Amino acid sequence: MGRIGLFDLEKHFAFYGAYHSNPVNIAIHVLFVWPIFFSALLILYFIPPFFNLPNLEFFLWGNHVILVWNVGFLVALIYAVFYAALDLKAGSLAALLCAACWVGSSFVASQLGLPLAWKVVLVIQIVCWIGQFIGHGVFEKRAPALLDNLIQAFVMAPFFVLLEALQTLFGYEPYPGFHSIVQAEIEANINEWQESKQKLIS
Secondary structure, three states: OOOOOHHHHHHHHHHHHHOOOOOOHHHHHHHHHHHHHHHHHHHHOOOOOOOOOOEEEEOOOOOOEEEEOOHHHHHHHHHHHHHHOOOHHHHHHHHHHHHHHHHHHHHHHHHHHHHHHHHHHHHHHHHHHHHHHHHHHHHHHOOOOHHHOOHHHHHHHHHHHHHHHHHHHHOOOOOOOHHHHHHHHHHHHHHHHHHHHHHOOO
């Protein structure tokens, strides 16, 4: 059963899906969205902690990992909680991925150091964003969702590509009828956009 307001998954998914209906563009986003999230957490690692808490240090496969309670942790936590609230099953998996990204990016950041890490982050961000803009310009032929709703696009992107992958690979849907309902909303949104574009041309 659908929810309302901030936790209306149908609304969020339909909005994002209307800008990502081309299979190639979807595949590009599946490939590039999570690396953008990961690399963002990587650079946020170097912001000084604002919690007066000791760092969490442990060894993972013989490597020293230092987790810092800073902005990167807070971002990962907000995303994780929001995704779990949207849909418990897929959202819990997304939350686990957020946690893995935070731990993984913290490890990589501590190994690289800021002088090298920002260069790695810059390359990842440039490559991934160029790839997505190519997906929209060449295959989707529609401007990215972030141009219409920046916050919604950034927040929903990782969860959208995960749901797409789960649906494609395993036929998963948050509840019975979810994808048919959302697909109808997506098609209505696309038709409305095409009509408005046609009016501007004529």
